[in-house]
Amino acid sequence: MPPRNHVAESVRALLAEEQVAPGDRLPPERELAARLGVSRSSLREGLRRLADLGIIESRQGSGTYLAPLDLGDLFEVRLRLEPLAARLAAQRRGEEDLARLADALAEMRGVLGDPQLFGEADVRAHAAIVEASGSLPVRVLFAAIADLLRHSRATTAGNDDLRAGAVSEVAAIVEAIRDGDGDAAEAAMRDHLAHVGASLSAA
C-alpha cells in the first residue's frame, strides 16, 4: 500500500463517486478531512499533490476546484513519452527488468478473458517498461500521469479484439527490449499506442 498516494487517491475516488465535474467546487478542506478520517494537514499534503498534477486548483477565500482535463491531450503526451521509455528500456534493461516484463506479459495472456484483470496486467506491463528505462524523469512523469490513464485503459480493456491485439503488440515490445534493440522497441511501442489511440477515437 503506497502511503504517499493514499490521501490523493482517496480524494480522487471521492470525487468520482460524487460525480464532481470539471470546474466544480470541492467540499471545503475541513469537511473533506473529516470525511476521509484524516487531519487537515494530511489532507492538504494530498491536495497539494493533486494541485501539482494540475488536477485541482485552490483559490484562497473561494474554494478548491476540479480542473478540466482533456484525455486527448493526455494521450498525446503518452504518445511521446512511452516510445522513449521503450527505447531506453531496450538499452538499459537488466535481468530483473526482463523477468518483470515476462511476468507481466504472461499474466496478460492468462487473464485475456477478464477485462478487469487484463487492464491491471496491462498497467503492470507498461509500468515495468517505464521502470526498465532507468530514467528518473521518465519514471516521475509517468507516476504523475499514471492515475489519469485509468479511463483510457478501461476503454481498451473492454474490447475483446483489442485485448488480443494488445497482447501481441506488447509481446513485440518486450521482445525488442530483450534483444536490446532500441529502434525496434520504440517502433513497436508507437505501433501499440497507435492501435490504442484508434480505439479511443472510435469510443
Added chain:
Amino acid sequence: MPPRNHVAESVRALLAEEQVAPGDRLPPERELAARLGVSRSSLREGLRRLADLGIIESRQGSGTYLAPLDLGDLFEVRLRLEPLAARLAAQRRGEEDLARLADALAEMRGVLGDPQLFGEADVRAHAAIVEASGSLPVRVLFAAIADLLRHSRATTAGNDDLRAGAVSEVAAIVEAIRDGDGDAAEAAMRDHLAHVGASLSAA
C-alpha cells in the same frame, strides 16, 4: 511571486548552496523549517512537492535524501515534449499567446549581451510556448521539470555564439507558431533543441 513553489525552491536553493550531493542526507525537517523561517507543516508541503518530482526521498526514522538525477535523461524527455508543445501551440495559440511570444523574443534580443538576463528571457519564451499549447498535461509536466533545467540553461546562456543562435532558432519557432504551422513549429523546436543538446554534450 509564486507562493506554491516558494518553499520548494527555497529548499532547492539551500541544497545548491550547501553543495548537497545526490544520495546525501538533507538536514532534519525541524532544522530546515527553522532555517527557512517557515513552520514544519509548510516545509513539509514543499518537501512533498520535491518528493513527487522524484528529487528527494524520505525514509521515516532515517532522514530525507537527495535523489540522483541524470541531466541527460532529463534532456531526452525535453527532446520529446517540447516539440509537442510547439506543435500544439501552433494549432491553438490565441492573440494573447502571440503577444507573449513576441515580447519574450524581443527581450531575448534586447539582453543578448547579458547571460543572466538572457537565460531568464529564454525561460520565459519556452514557458510562453508551453502555455500556448493549451494542454494541461504538457503544462503540468513542464512545471514539474522546469526548475530542473536551470543547469542546462546556464550552460547555453554562458556561450556568446549559442545565445545568438538561440535567438534565431526561437524566432523560427515563434514564426511557425504565428503561422499556425504545426509541422514547422515542431521541426524548428527540434532544431533548436539539437543545438542546445550539442552544446550540453560539449560541456
Added chain:
DNA sequence: GGACCATAATGGTCTGACCAATCTGGAGCA
C-alpha cells in the same frame, strides 16, 4: 435597482504535541 459594507466561509499558515520507524552507542557476554 444598484452600490457599499459587515459578516461568514474558505484556503494558507503556525505551534506544539505525540506516534512510528530507524539509527546509534554502550552494556554485557563469550
Added chain:
DNA sequence: TGCTCCAGATTGGTCAGACCATTATGGTCC
C-alpha cells in the same frame, strides 16, 4: 577482543486547534 542485543535518541508521519488573508455572500442604505 569482538560480537550481540537493547535502550534511548533521532527523524519522518500525523494530529489537533488556533489564527490570518482572501473571497463570497447577503443585507442595508441610498
